[in-house]
Amino acid sequence: RPRRPPPRHHPSPSFTNNASLADSSASNSSIQRHEGGSGHTGLGNSGNTCYLNCILQCLSNTTPLVEYFITGSYVDDLIRGKGELPNAFAALVMDMWLGDCLYIYPDEVKRVLGKMHAAFSDGTQQDAHELLLFFLNILHNDLKKVSTGLDQYSSTLRNAETSVIAKLFQGQLSNVKVCLSCFHKSSQTETFLSLSLPMPPDSRCSIQDCLRLFFKEEILSSSDQPYCSFCGRKRDQSESIQMLKAPDIIIIHLKRFESDDHGNRKLTSTVSFPLEDLDLSQYTTTPSAQHLKYHLYAVVNHTGSLDSGHYTAYCKNPVTQRWHEFNDMKVTDICEQKIQSPATINSFPYSCLQSILALRQLIHV
Numbered sequence: 001r002p003r004r005p006p007p008r009h010h011p012s013p014s015f016t017n018n019a020s021l022a023d024s025s026a027s028n029s030s031i032q033r034h035e036g037g038s039g040h041t042g043l044g045n046s047g048n049t050c051y052l053n054c055i056l057q058c059l060s061n062t063t064p065l066v067e068y069f070i071t072g073s074y075v076d077d078l079i080r081g082k083g084e085l086p087n088a089f090a091a092l093v094m095d096m097w098l099g100d101c102l103y104i105y106p107d108e109v110k111r112v113l114g115k116m117h118a119a120f121s122d123g124t125q126q127d128a129h130e131l132l133l134f135f136l137n138i139l140h141n142d143l144k145k146v147s148t149g150l151d152q153y154s155s156t157l158r159n160a161e162t163s164v165i166a167k168l169f170q171g172q173l174s175n176v177k178v179c180l181s182c183f184h185k186s187s188q189t190e191t192f193l194s195l196s197l198p199m200p201p202d203s204r205c206s207i208q209d210c211l212r213l214f215f216k217e218e219i220l221s222s223s224d225q226p227y228c229s230f231c232g233r234k235r236d237q238s239e240s241i242q243m244l245k246a247p248d249i250i251i252i253h254l255k256r257f258e259s260d261d262h263g264n265r266k267l268t269s270t271v272s273f274p275l276e277d278l279d280l281s282q283y284t285t286t287p288s289a290q291h292l293k294y295h296l297y298a299v300v301n302h303t304g305s306l307d308s309g310h311y312t313a314y315c316k317n318p319v320t321q322r323w324h325e326f327n328d329m330k331v332t333d334i335c336e337q338k339i340q341s342p343a344t345i346n347s348f349p350y351s352c353l354q355s356i357l358a359l360r361q362l363i364h365v
């Protein structure tokens, strides 16, 4: 089959159009050709790189992000003198979607990441969630625009940095403290790219349990007492977190690695989660977000212990709507039951859900 270079920086056929995707040709990095492409391309492991591969697969199944890169739209947003990672990622997703290789090695992405952070170049296992945040932050920095506008939440003028990453993944939290003596209320806002949730001590829980724990009101007393500007001294205060802005795509990360007096350990509780309709409306203050429901499309699993482990990803193909397990170069079809109970059905007995990515259901009111 003749191979022509893909249209790197020109609009390509619609990403969601299956026929035109199948018709397109591959570019470089050919290893083996057989039923690859269309988002079914595995990623070769070049020495402890499963933490990178599982994240790349999750991002490759994030439709609006891939559309932005595969159509070349990102080129218009590149900041002068930057763009190594956006370019490497764009070339990779083109190979993964428009190519026909069974698997490829994401060498260029790995090289660029290694140049930016030594930990990603020395061949050691790294934390997949840290890599994901690092990756998104670099993309944001290389593609951001500064816009001056009115902050709809605080009604103040602000210089906001926007990018495709901020538009898709960024939410806003408010930390509200109320003085229990004078009821003076103070709040601080911060943006987030992911929610890192604590886990209850139970061996079985749900993602909703973890969310409740994260958003639960707490009383700060004795040595934790914050200063109340109205009382002019430290006071007992209640503290709660609210979501001011819900992101279109929410990344939920579980704090499975815990440090205590005995060192670091991994929490292996089974955490159940719904595939559809994860409802976060009770945690948000935005009136328009009354139906804040998310659909799961990507899961990162970690098997093994703290020191020696392996990462895999479950992702829902946005074109076929079918779930696949991505285990480095191996890509297999999986059923929905396997996604929801990886600890019992997975061939790795100690596999644990580490992060999920869920797309917000867009309801037109």
Ligand SMILES: [Zn+2]
Pocket: 179, 180, 181, 182, 183, 184, 228, 229, 230, 231, 232, 235
């Ligand atoms: Zn007070």
